[in-house]
Amino acid sequence: MHNPLVTTDWLAEHLRDPELVLIDASWHMPGSGRDPRAEYLAGHLPGAVFFDIDEIADKTTTLPHMLPTPAEFARAVGALGIADTDTIVVYDEIGVFSSPRVWWEFCTMGARHVRVLDGGAPRWRAEGRPTEAGEVIRPRMAFHAHLHPHLVADFFEVLNLTQSRDRLVVDARSAARFRGEAPEPRPGLPSGHIPGSVNVPAGNLTTDGRLKPAAELQAIFAAAGVDLGRPIVTSCGSGITASTVALALAVAGARDVAVYDGSWTEWGGRPGAPIATGSA
Known part of the structure; x- marks a missing residue:
């Protein structure tokens, strides 16, 4: 298997690659007092879209953030501008905490190239690399989901x-x-x-x-x-x-x-x- 991690140096070099999609997958424990979407809007890595772990989930169960159906997943991530053929890099605002969950979801749904940014946003910021504010809107893409049970x-x-x-x-x-x-x-x-x-x-x-x-x-x-x-x-x-x-x-x-x-x-x-x- 390929190495599922990428470094901040690698990401900086490939940040503008047309086939690369960067995802902010930040999530915090209930009761933490942190709002990951508000934090994303205030500042995120350049070009990143926000993946809401609690929203892109199975709404037919009371269990938290369970995997949605492949069709629901495909619709939600396609709307974010993500295709199953893209090179997907996932990060979070703690380092390596919630990003592996979204890495696993994309792997489970058949995405071909998914990586986790080692060190996440904290390492990126500590190295003095650029961030931007506001929501990133990408053109809708077709994500062909194939569940890997x-x-x-x-x-x-x-x-x-x-x-x-x-x-x-x-x-x-x-x-x-x-x-x-x-x-x-x-x-x-x-x-x-x-x-x-x-x-x-x-x-x-x-x-x-x-x-x-x-x-x-x-x-x-x-x-x-x-x-x-x-x-x-x-x-x-x-x-x-x-x-x-x-x-x-x-x-x-x-x-x-x-x-x-x-x-x-x-x-x-x-x-x-x-x-x-x-x-x-």
Whole structure:
């Protein structure tokens, strides 16, 4: 697989390429007090369009920002001026936080060339590179969506894994939430984890808003008992940082990785879903 990351130097060199589309995929945790769209309008990387993770989503479920249907995704991103044949570079305002979620969505929907800007907007700004304000309007494009179902896991697939262990579930939440020692940020959800899963907190995979080098990521996964040669499913609170772990796994060399889209918001909210606590 190609390297799913690009550097700020690479982006600066290719920023005006006609086939390149830059996406601000910023998203913040509920209760953060930050409005990613308002921040985008106040200042963003040159030419970037804004991808609203909560709006380009399945509206038939109460679960947050679930994948929409391919047809809905194609309509929404086509309206942003994005074609499936474009070179798509995704960034966010934290570094590498919500951008991997949108990278994963585009990969799942069949986009051919999708990358994440390592370090995101903070690194770009720290290097004194240009930004601009206001909304970018691109001509509508045709995005031909082709769902890659092997990149997505649903509740029943993951439930089967608690028995079969055919795929390893890697949980991106903090160790305290995984062990059931800290409350979930979404009210009413129990704490704990999917039985048989292992914990690799997404926050351990980055330094100063950038993904750690491949060798360091490999060591972190190995220490957690993650065999990169096995089929893997990543999970988190609502599918955001699970995508960060999926990106890190790709950089580390894993080849078969799916994201559990509903993640703990779905699992913890399902009556009868088995819940484990403690470190294992």
